[in-house]
Structure formats: structure tokens, C-alpha cells
Amino acid sequence: MDLVLFQIDAFTKHVFSGNPACVVILDSWLPDTTLLKIAAENAVAETAFMVEQAGRFHLRWFTPEIEMDLCGHATLASGHAVLHHLHPDWDSVSFDTLSGPLLVHKERGGYRMDLPSRPPVTCILPLEISSALNAQPTKIMKARDYVLIYPNEVAVRNITVNQSIFDQINLGTGGVIVTAHGDHCDFVSRFFTPQSSILEDPVTGSAHCSLAPYWSEVLGKPKLSAQQLSSRGGDLHCRVVGDRIHLIGEATTYLQGTIHLD
Numbered sequence: 001m002d003l004v005l006f007q008i009d010a011f012t013k014h015v016f017s018g019n020p021a022c023v024v025i026l027d028s029w030l031p032d033t034t035l036l037k038i039a040a041e042n043a044v045a046e047t048a049f050m051v052e053q054a055g056r057f058h059l060r061w062f063t064p065e066i067e068m069d070l071c072g073h074a075t076l077a078s079g080h081a082v083l084h085h086l087h088p089d090w091d092s093v094s095f096d097t098l099s100g101p102l103l104v105h106k107e108r109g110g111y112r113m114d115l116p117s118r119p120p121v122t123c124i125l126p127l128e129i130s131s132a133l134n135a136q137p138t139k140i141m142k143a144r145d146y147v148l149i150y151p152n153e154v155a156v157r158n159i160t161v162n163q164s165i166f167d168q169i170n171l172g173t174g175g176v177i178v179t180a181h182g183d184h185c186d187f188v189s190r191f192f193t194p195q196s197s198i199l200e201d202p203v204t205g206s207a208h209c210s211l212a213p214y215w216s217e218v219l220g221k222p223k224l225s226a227q228q229l230s231s232r233g234g235d236l237h238c239r240v241v242g243d244r245i246h247l248i249g250e251a252t253t254y255l256q257g258t259i260h261l262d
Helices: 032-042 072-086 127-132 153-157 208-219
Strands: 002-010 019-026 046-053 056-062 092-097 100-107 110-116 139-142 146-149 176-181 187-192 223-228 234-241 244-249 251-260
Touching: 002 072, 019 032, 019 072, 032 046, 032 056, 046 072, 056 072, 072 092, 072 100, 072 110, 072 244, 072 251, 110 208, 146 208, 153 176, 153 187, 176 208, 187 208, 208 223, 208 234, 208 244
Parallel strands: 019 046, 056 092, 146 176, 187 223
Antiparallel strands: 002 019, 002 251, 046 056, 092 100, 100 110, 110 244, 139 146, 176 187, 223 234, 234 244
């Protein structure tokens, strides 16, 4: 069996930056154990698997360890795979996912994703997280992910994580976001995942489902510019539209190949 594979850098227009995701095209679903093995073999943060049915796509996301309920950068990569490679004459594509229907539209300067809003609420930080961080936040919130607010961009850039302590907590499909008001954009962030082969995610679209509503309320504006401060870096534009978040970003193809399965 041969499967078409794309590796796409999301939230960037240049290869070797943004967040790499693999996108695998299937005729029908393979066993979950096989999907996990493919994701582990790909060795990127997320692999998206798609099955096309009647002009729509069923989309699932896997890390090398687990299936995710939502992944922004792999959705953007999947949109690019469909709208740039598979159906370049289409203006948009609809994905059926564990987080409901997700739309990706071609837009000037890239693609627009329509994702669910996940506003965070105030909470208490688990000891394993606070003990693993070299600096403590000024405010603690949580939706799917913990959202830790810091006083400025420099503080976010300087965050370090003791992984041996951090990995003692199991957050399921969630992670830990550190964020602050940006020096040259509305807000900046970084994203860390415990018990994961990739500790710091380069650019995390799903995190902005919580970051955008938080910063929109703080800054009093529905349209926001954002940067993720990983070593690869990434740029995002966010719009808060009711209970939905529109994320706009670019994507570029790094490779197209074939997976050979026995």
C-alpha cells in the first residue's frame, strides 16, 4: 500500500521555520495503531490524516504518542495540502473533526481557519508545573491548556522548563502556554507539552483558541497580531468572532513523497 505524504511548514512562508506537520492522504481509515506508528515514524509534532468523502474531508490528528482533539497548525497544513495540491481550484475546504466542522479558506496572505473559541478561566497551578518553571506567572488560567500570564515579552523569552519535573504531570491532550503583551505585536507566547517527545511546540494554532479571547478582552480589540517565540518562530493573525476564532497564517510545502506500507 502506498500513501501520499506532504510535509508542510505552517504559519510561515519560508521552509525551515514555522511548525512542520505531516499530512497523509488515505482512501479509508487504517487501524489507530498503524496511524500512531506512522506519526511516530514521521517524528514531527503532529501528523494529520485525511479521508475524502463527497467533497468533504474527515480529519484526525496524531502526535507520536496520542490522538489529539484539535491541532491548529496541522489543520492549516491540511488546508494547504487540499487547496494548493489536491484541489487548487477550490476556495475553501471543510473538515469533519473531533472538534466539530472546521473550515479553511484561501485568503490574501495565506489561509483563514475557523476554530472554536476556548476562553480560559482562573485556576490554581499544579505544583509540578510551578516547580518546573524558572519564573512564576502573574496570573494563572486554564481552558484545555494552562494559560500563564507574564509581565512582558522578555519574561516569556527567558522561560526555561525542568523537563524531569514537568513530565510528572499528565495533562492529556493539553499543554502549558506562557504569554505576555508583545513588544512588536499584540501578544507573544510559547507552548510546552509534558510527557511528549517534543517539549516545546514551534507554533501552536490551537493554543490561540484560548489566547485570542483572553487578549481580545484585555486589549479591547477583536483583531490581534501574535508571534510564537520558539526557535523556529511563527506569525499569526487572530479574529474573535462570537464563539469562533479565525486564525490567519501562511504555509509552504517542504516535501511531497510516498509512504510504503507492507
